[in-house]
Amino acid sequence: MSDRGQLKKTAHLSEVPAAWEAGPRGAKPRRLVSTRTIVVYGTLFVAAAYYLLPLYVMIVTSLKGMPEIRVGNIFSPPLEITFEPWVKAWSSACTGLNCDGLSRGFWNSVMITVPSTIISIAVASINGYALSNWRFKGADIFFTILIVGAFIPYQVMLYPIVIVLREIGLYGSLSGLVIVHTIFGMPILTLLFRNYFAGLPEELFKAARVDGAGFWGIYFKIMVPMSLPIFVVAMILQVTGIWNDFLFGVVFTRPEYYPMTVQLNNIVNSVQGVKEYNVNMAATILTGAVPLLVYFVSGRLFVRGIAAGAVKG
Amino acid sequence: MTGQATGRATTRAHPGRPGRLTRNLSAKIASIPMMLTAVVVFLGGTLWTVLYSFTSSKLLPRLKFVGLDQYERLWAAPRWLVSIENLAIYGIFSLIFSMVIGFVLAALMDQKIRFENTFRTIFLYPFALSFIVTGLVWQWLLNPEHGVQSVVRAMGWAGFSFDPLYNSSIVIYGILIAALWQGTGLVMCLMLAGLRGIDEDIWKASRVDGIPMWKTYLFVVIPMMRPVFVTTLVIIASGIVRVYDLVVAQTSGGPGIASEVPAKYVYDYMFQAQNLGQGFAASTMMLITVAIIIVPWAYLEFSGGRKRV
Amino acid sequence: MKIRSAIAGLAATVALPVAASHATDLEVTHWWTSGGEAAAVAELAKAFDATGNKWVDGAIAGAGGTARPIMVSRITGGDPMGATQFNHGRQAEELVQEGLMRDLTDVAERGNWKEIIRPASLLDSCTIDGKIYCAPINIHSWQWLWLSNAAFEKAGIPVPKNWDELVAAAPALQEAGIVPLAVGGQAWQANGAFDVLMLALAGKDVFLQVFGEKNAEVAAGPEMAKVFKAADDARRMSRGTNVQDWNQATNMVITGKAGGQIMGDWAQGEFQLAGLKAGEDYSCLPGLGVTEVIATGGDAFYFPQLDDEAKSKAQEVLAETLVDPKAQVAFNLKKGSLPVRGDVDLAAANDCMKKGLDILAKGNVIQWTDQLLSADSQKQKEDLFSEFFASATMSPEDAQKRFAEIIATAD
DSSP states (O other): OHHHHHHTTTOOTTHHHHHHHTOOOSOOOOSSOOHHHHHHHHHHHHHHHHHHHHHHHHHHHHTSOHHHHHHSOTTSOOSSOOOHHHHIIIIIOOBTTBOOTTHHHHHHHHHHHHHHHHHHHHHHHHHHHHHHHSOOTTHHHHHHHHHHHTTSOHHHHHHHHHHHHHHTTOTTSHHHHHHHHHHHHHHHHHHHHHHHHHHSOHHHHHHHHHTTOOHHHHIIIIITGGGHHHHHHHHHHHHHHHHHOOHHHHHSSOGGGOOHHHHHHHHHHOSSSOOOHHHHHHHHHHHHHHHHHHHHHHHHHHHHHHIIIIIOO | OOOHHHHHHSSTTSTTOSOGGGTTHHHHHHTHHHHHIIIIIIIIHHHHHHHHTTBOOOSSOOOOBOTTHHHHHHHHOHHHHHHHHHHHHHHHHHHHHHHHHHHHHHHHHTTTOTTHHHHHHHHHGGGGSOHHHHHHHHHHHTOTTTSHHHHHHHTTOTTOOOOGGGOTTTHHHHHHHHHHHHHHHHHHHHHHHHHHTSOHHHHHHHHHTTOOHHHIIIIIIHHHTHHHHHHHHHHHHHHHHTOOHHHHHHTTTOSTTTTOOHHHHHHIIIIISOOHHHHHHHHHHHHHHHHHHHHHHHHHHHHSOOOOO | OHHHHHHHHHHHHHTHHHHHHSOOEEEEEEOOOSHHHHHHHHHHHHHHHTTTOEEEEEEOSSIIIIIHHHHHHHHHTTOOOSEEEEETTTTTHHHHHTTOBOOOHHHHHHTTHHHHBSSTHHHHHHEETTEEOEEEOOBBOOOEEEEEHHHHHHHTSOOOSSHHHHHHHHHHHHHTTOEEEOOOSSHHHHHHHHHHHHHHHHHHHHHIIIIISOOHHHHTSHHHHHHHHHHHHHHHHTTTOOOOSHHHHHHHHHTTSEEEEEOOTTHHHHHHHTTOOBTTTEEEEEGGGTOOOEEOBOEEEEOBOOSOHHHHHHHHHHHHHHHOHHHHHHHHHHHTOBOSBTTSOOTTOOHHHHHHHHHHHHTOEEOOHHHHSOHHHHHHHHHHHHHHHHOSSOOHHHHHHHHHHHHHHOO
């Protein structure tokens, strides 16, 4: 992997991003509307329909009233558009005694996601940097353990982590939760950062060393500024993962810090009462809104960053 | 803790020198969180789990050893056997389909198409949604009474039958459909990124030589994308082994025990059945399987790294 | 004990200047999150707040799977809540043995719980080594067959009076396009339905021999073979249910898509919500109309050991509040469950609830499987019966063999 990567080390620093601006690189399409074009677009449209169908159903359903849901089929557009399910999901659906809907957990989710994302990315990027540029004996063993750790079901680690956090006195605090997210985000993020940094032109690193820059100097002055795409990728992955997390949020904190997903779980999983599909769907979309927004805004950077993080190795 | 001087003065350039411990000191200090995580949490947690799998721990971990009892019971449990079988089916199909679909979509996206951004966003957005949400939506879509089946029937195709979530023999494929919906977008992005990393000259050369496009993909491009496939594999495979929320949200393991998976067995026995020993035995079996496959491979794959200085 | 409460009292006085300015917050975790349940909890919170303290609500939906690991982690992690719901029975046993839960014997003695809490088995479930560790709050009984009068009218047959009549009516119902017996897909529902069938058809003695004494021979014997035969009928009658949640299955009975459902008394809330009247629109048969015995499962609150004296004091107040007659009535009417004391007036109860109260008054009660079996054995049973109910090929004989194996190793 590394040797293959090195074959292409002729690249100039500026070429990494530049290659991305150049756009698609597959075989050139022929000019006229050919069978090939039809096949290409046809397949893409069919695939797009498959991906969009559930979103369509979610939106349509969230705009219907319950009576209409009971009789109609799930694909038919609402006869009478109502925003009540949205209002209810956001501000009046009950979690036990607290009937203020998802809004209750929104800021908690922000408070959990922001520091967890920042710290886990900081730690993982330093790991990746150390692993790719400052390799020391034994580093690979730790990294291998990390990668294997990515395969361990989270639930299995609950007890050991409860014990560790209890021993260091951070159980139940927000910082404890941040540590947990940092730990579980570490394997994949470290892999991505390590691959990305390994793909950066070696000359840069050498030049900086000649200029007398040390570990942290190179990291902050050269690596970080050159790594916007991979930081964006890491941010997207972490925001999504942490925002959607339910298990850790609820096991490692107290009710006053419960994230939005706890309310979502309560709305969706309520064991009793009539299932209000419209409210469920609205709650689902509202909870997913933040990660979705992040995707829509930074989707372009995502592919570019992933390219850099995953391709070179 | 800048420690620049140490880091600078002692690097690989002087391999035989004494003071090996202080070499790369900054890097070592900076890696402490990683080492702690690897050793204390992942390794320590694993050993702890294995140790307690030999005990009769119920609600709380206690060191009352019972030998291999938990394992004997585990392998005699029909539900565990079904779980293993399901994971195998789900794993194999999920790997194949996400790789193939992801690659094909990426290859199509790479044909200088219009609206690339739109298509990419469409394929990728499900990844932003949690498995709980994914399971919920697909449970609904596949519900025979209001979902796809009823709609097709209403269109006049009365004999149409598509109820994977209520048919024991195909329920795992119903889960697969939802999993692919959620995850293939990311695979597509990874693959697309890989394709974009292929030198334009390769395509030129193959066109000059008159090699058909599919052959170029299969024999030239794909082998060149090995690193992408490795990253993708790690991401998909770790997701497969851990699959839990999706099953809970979509079928709760049903009908009967037809869509049970190992991670759910572990969780249910640890917490619902309050039999930690049994849950730990099950998770130890999962870990061993993963370790046998992953450790040698991971070490070979990742120990090379990049030779620097 | 006296010294302890004296210290507590002293601490309370010392802490008074602080405590007076703001009430003691007590975090209470539970998994009551549906409309009716939340309304019932609100009654408890109201009663507790009235004592000058403050109920901080920590509701988490999803009983066994979701909420319990969280509660246990919190307690073992050293950051316990003020009080937490468990089903009384054996769920919290080990936490008590580990010394993590608080001994309520003082409070119980002061409140004379031994006298007022009926049936006595409820308090037994809270007692470990002679000390009382929980405050029971309600009784939930599983032994009910709910029938849709409309469904039978549509099929042109009278509403069954017992299980056998329902089995006999099944073909007519199926002909009319009605599922005779709705059984939701989640494992606990098939398991519960089986236990109910067993108590009703094999009787109290066999039930206690199998689940109480864990007698595997009886479990493999002819009496149980009859029960498995009935379970086979139930399985055939449940074909086409196609729903997961119990209340969706109940909804099939409400709308006349299903003839009946075996489900606990909490199903009643669904009928009420739908505006149906007991006796007119739906019928209820306790003990499946065969053996009129109800089990005394239910919910209870446990109190983790806390260092904070003010909070400990508040825990005592909460425990007292929970068994207070007024709170009992208010809570149980909203919840649709039965109160834990015989001396309260439930005039507002409906027909089905009155039937339950009646059986309770006669003393026809039994401990339920949650109290008799460990959660582990229950889970194994769940796995077996959910597989059995969904399977087209597993014979009743095979199922009985596996059942006997579970009982042989049960604890």
